[in-house]
Amino acid sequence: xxxxxxxxxxxxxxAAPQPRGGVDRFFRISERGSSVAREIRGGFATFFAMAYIxxxxxxxxxxxxxxxxxxxxxxxxxxxxxxxxxxxTLLMGVIGNVPIALAAGLGVNTVVALQxxxxxxxxxxxxxxxxxxxxxxxLVATGLRERVMHAVPxxxxxxxxxxxxxxxxxxxxxxxxxxxxxxxxxHTTVPLQLGSDGHLNGWPVLVFxxxxxxxxxxxxxxxxxxxxxxxxAMTVVAMIIDVIADLPAGAWGLTVPQWPGNPVATPDFGxxxxxSLFGGFSKVGVLTGILFVFTVLLSCFFDxxxxxxxxxxxxxxxxxxxxxxxxxxxxxVDGIAVAAGGGTSASAGTxxxxxxxxxxxxxxxGFASIVTGLLFTVALFLTPLATMVPSQAATPAxxxxxxxxxxxxxxxxDWSDYTLAIPAFLAMLMMPLTYSIxxxxxxxxxAFSVLRVVxxxxxxxxxxxxxxxxVFVFYYAMPALGLT
Numbered sequence: 001x002x003x004x005x006x007x008x009x010x011x012x013x014x015a016a017p018q019p020r021g022g023v024d025r026f027f028r029i030s031e032r033g034s035s036v037a038r039e040i041r042g043g044f045a046t047f048f049a050m051a052y053i054x055x056x057x058x059x060x061x062x063x064x065x066x067x068x069x070x071x072x073x074x075x076x077x078x079x080x081x082x083x084x085x086x087x088x089t090l091l092m093g094v095i096g097n098v099p100i101a102l103a104a105g106l107g108v109n110t111v112v113a114l115q116x117x118x119x120x121x122x123x124x125x126x127x128x129x130x131x132x133x134x135x136x137x138x139l140v141a142t143g144l145r146e147r148v149m150h151a152v153p154x155x156x157x158x159x160x161x162x163x164x165x166x167x168x169x170x171x172x173x174x175x176x177x178x179x180x181x182x183x184x185x186x187h188t189t190v191p192l193q194l195g196s197d198g199h200l201n202g203w204p205v206l207v208f209x210x211x212x213x214x215x216x217x218x219x220x221x222x223x224x225x226x227x228x229x230x231x232x233a234m235t236v237v238a239m240i241i242d243v244i245a246d247l248p249a250g251a252w253g254l255t256v257p258q259w260p261g262n263p264v265a266t267p268d269f270g271x272x273x274x275x276s277l278f279g280g281f282s283k284v285g286v287l288t289g290i291l292f293v294f295t296v297l298l299s300c301f302f303d304x305x306x307x308x309x310x311x312x313x314x315x316x317x318x319x320x321x322x323x324x325x326x327x328x329x330x331x332x333v334d335g336i337a338v339a340a341g342g343g344t345s346a347s348a349g350t351x352x353x354x355x356x357x358x359x360x361x362x363x364x365x366g367f368a369s370i371v372t373g374l375l376f377t378v379a380l381f382l383t384p385l386a387t388m389v390p391s392q393a394a395t396p397a398x399x400x401x402x403x404x405x406x407x408x409x410x411x412x413x414d415w416s417d418y419t420l421a422i423p424a425f426l427a428m429l430m431m432p433l434t435y436s437i438x439x440x441x442x443x444x445x446x447a448f449s450v451l452r453v454v455x456x457x458x459x460x461x462x463x464x465x466x467x468x469x470x471v472f473v474f475y476y477a478m479p480a481l482g483l484t
Contacts (some may be wrong), residue, residue: 045372
């Protein structure tokens, strides 16, 4: 079924120009004020901004052991990660028709590796991820997930969008090495520092600084392809520096800017289908198993919700009330990605906030997701090439996009109504400070419900907000109740 009949509409476009061919008509490219060239640039920018997941997800999952001491094979994890991202992103492009790419979620894979796997086998853990995806799809089918999203007040939505902007800005600064975590051995309450030792030093950090200045300068000059130009240019610079400076191993982090000796890699599908839907319940019990599924579900549900709202708002795909028309298609694909990630042992797939890099390039339709998905497909066989872009060359895009999101949302918050402003404020701060989109949303929801009740305006709180706030309260109370 064509997404053209029900996909989100850019309500801010005064008149839709005539489409220029079948692709334009199918994806409504001209109607949304975009072009094929912008969509292609956006697809490339998103891919390079999130290509680190090809390396990072296998490291996180591959470093953990299940209750039997088994570890997942690194090569098989790379194949699972890449193909799941390609499948989910292509599906989002065709069905959802939005510029949102999907891959294994970093928060969820940590839960799977550190909470689920040590208590059961790997197939059991991945089976619980599949169950979480099935529940997500059921929530979408019943309309509950959409009702929850529509129940969020506009000011709180803007706060969530700003929080995502701050979050991806912090991700960019940390991944580039511009700021780093102060080690526990320092015995200080200061959590972050400039550079690796309180100072900016090293060639990789210099690459990030130059890349950030180049990206921002190109954006100020309104140069088409600013983000992609910067990523490609700084990758070349990083390769030259790596050769000349002869940097030690680990200087660039996970991704070294070196031309691989053999750019072709043979995919290994050994982990596909290795999931046991209900095996984990026999290991941990029904109640604990349900709580594990609930934990995965909660992270997937609200991480995706925040990303969808943030990307949609930045791409101007929402209506005057801040809603996505026909969002159920987008949410259903997200549920499929969760289940697919469990079925391939890549962990739950989810919408990636790095999609904003493509939106920053002008992407407005699912055609950009098609481009990103095809690049992941190619990366399935050319993984060494896909992982040669260092984070220092890609993260300036997150810095620029973070600014664009914040500047476009902060003015729309009703700061005069404290029952709206305070929850929005908390949501936008908690995301970067706790390094979690879910935490920001949860704290914002709880604050909104409580403050409206305290103000005697409890009737103005939609029922879904009360329900979700109660769920978050239970979620945060689980450790104290001994349920984790």
